[in-house]
Amino acid sequence: MTNSLIWQSFKKTRNENRPALLTYTVAGDNTKKKSLEILKSISNHADICELGFPHNTPIADGGQIQTSAYRAIKNGIKIKNVFSIVSQFKKTKKNKPIILMGYYNIVYQYGENKFIQKCKKTKVDGLIIVDLPHPENKLFASKCKKKGINFIQLVSPTTSNNRLKQIIKDSHDMIYYISMLSITGQKLKVSPKNIIRRYNKIKALDKSKNIVIGFGITEKTIKSLKKADGLVVGSAICKEITKSIIKRQNIVTNVTNIVRRLKNKIK
C-alpha cells in the first residue's frame, strides 16, 4: 500500500530526517464539536492523528485516557458521530492520515464488514484494535487491506521472536511498538536507551516497515526516542484536556500548544 497517506507521511518525515509525530485524542472529548476543533488544530503540527472511539471497559488504558473516554461517552458520543468527525475533518485536511483506535466490541457490534465499509467511506486511513491480537486479527486485517485501510499490528517487549516475524510479515504500512510492560499513561520505566535498543532489533527484521513507539511518551521523554520512525503521544494530551477543563482555560489552544512543543523537540 505504498500510495497510502500513512506511508507517504513516513516518507516525508524520513526525508526531513525526523520521526513522525502521532497524536491520540478521544472522539467526543470533551464534546463532539470540541474534539473536531482539537483534531483540526493539532493536525497542523502532528503528522498522523489517532482518534480513539471510546469504550467504557478499556482494559489497556490508564487513568488519563479512561477519563477522556468516560467524559466522551457521558457527553453522548456514538460511533456514528466518530465517523462523522472523521469525514468533517477530511473535508479540510484531506491529506492528513487518520487512524481510528479502540476496542473490538465496538467493531463487533457494528459489524466487521459494515465497520470497514464505513471507514472506507469516511476516508479513515488506518485501524488499531487494542484487544484483537495476531493471529486472531488475520482475517480482519486482510479485509481491511482489501479496502485500502491499514490494519496496524502491535508488538510489545513480551512479543517472542517467532511471533515478531509472523506479525511483521502480516503487517501493513505501520507497526506500533509498545515501549514497556504497561498500560497507557504510565511513567517510562525502561530507559530510552534500552527502548531504542529493542526497537532497533525489531527494525532490523524488516527495514522497510515503519515502526512507531508509544506508551509513556511525554514532553520530557520524547526527545530521547527520536531515532524511531514515529512517536505516539496520547495520555499527555488527554491530561492536558482534563487540566484545561478544570482550570476553565481554552482547551484547543492548550492542547495545540503542547503538540507544537512536542513537535519542536523532535525536529
Next chain:
Amino acid sequence: MIKLKKNIPLIDQHNKLGFWGGKFGGSFIPETLKKPIEDLTKEFQKLRKDKKFVKKRDFYFKNYVGSPTSLVKLKNLSKHLKGAQIWAKVVSEANGGAHKIYNATVHALICKAMGKKYIVGDTGAGYAGKMLSMAAKKFDLKCKIFMGAKDIKRQKPNCDAMRKNGAEIVPVYSGSQTLVDAVSECMRYWVSNCDNTHMCVGSTVGPNIFVKICGWSTAQISRELKSQIRKEFKKIPKRIKLINCVGGGSSAYGFWSEFIDYDKKQIELIGVEADGPKKSKLHAAPLSRNSKIGILHGAASYVCQNNEGQIKETESISAGLDYPGVSPIHCFLKDTKRARYTNATDEEALNAYKIVTKFEKLNPSLEPCHAFAEAIKIAPKLSRDTIIIVNSCGDAKKDRDILKQRLEKDND
C-alpha cells in the same frame, strides 16, 4: 447447530483459538499479555497431566479446603413446600466459606510452580479475594486484591479478612465501582506487571485459559456430589434438578461438570441469574434476559450492553452476581439447550433467605439464595421422587449488614 461432545470435559471442548461452539470465549487481549497467557497455558497443560501436581491439588483440597463438603436433605423445607425433595450441597463448609477457595488454591499452586512470588486477583462479593488472600498466605505469596469501592463498602467482613491475611486491597473507583471495574483494573495491573506477577481471575470468565483453570478447580464439587448421590440413593435417581446461581458461573460449572453428559430429562441443570431490585432495569442476567454476544474482559459471551457495545451497569443485592458478563461455557450450555437459565429478583432472594433460615440450619449467602428462590418456586409443582439439589455455595456471614438492614426494613 452447535453441539456438546460426550466424554470430554466441557472446559476442553473449544477450538484452536479458544472458542466454545465456535463463538464463545477466545482470548481478546492486548499484545503484551499474549506471552504471559501462552506461558500460563503451556504450564497448565503440563501441570494437569502431572500426577504429582494433581496429587498435591487433591491433598490441599482434602486437608486445606476440607473436601468433601456435605450433602444434606432439607427435610423441613421439603415438607413445607409439599413437592420435590430438596437437598443442599453445603459447599459453604469449605475453608473460608465458599467455593472460591478451589480456584484460589489451584492458582496459588500454579503461581508457585511458575516461580512467581506475586499474585493478584479481582473480587466482587469479596469471597474470591478473601480466598486468594488465604491461599497466598498459605503458600507464602504476596497478594493484591482489586475490588470496586462500592463492594468494599457492602462486603466489609470479607475485606477485614483479606487485610488480616496480609493482602493489599486496591479500591477501584472507575465506572460502576463494582466487579466489572475490579476485573478491568486487575487486568490493567497485570499488563504492567506480568513479568513477575501471576493473575487469578475469580470466576470462569476472562481469556480462555482462565475459564479452564477455574472450571478445572471447581469441578471438584461435582466429583464429590456424584459419589455422594450414589451413596445416598444407591444409583443416580431418575429425576434430578441441579440448581445453582450464576454470576460469572464458576460454582455452577463446578456443580454440573460431572453431569453434563446425562440426558437433561434425567438431570436438569438450572442456572439462576440476578435480576436485581424488582423495579430496576439493570438486570445482571445476560443469559436469561437474552443479551447479545459481546466482548468483555478478553472473552466473547452474552453481555449486558447497549447497541453501541458499551457495557451496561448492573444492579444486584448480591455482589457476587453483580456482573454484566457470564462465562462462555454457560453461553455454550445455553445455546446447546443443555442448561436452562432463569433469574430471581433481590426481593425473591431475600424471601428465600427468610424461608430457608426459618426451616433449616443453613445460612446461605445472597448468591445461593437466588438458587433457593427458584427451588422454592418450582418444588411445590414437582413430584416427591424428584430430587432438587441446590448448591449452597456461600455463607451469609459476609452479608450480615445487608441482611440486617433489609430484613429490618421489611419488618417495619
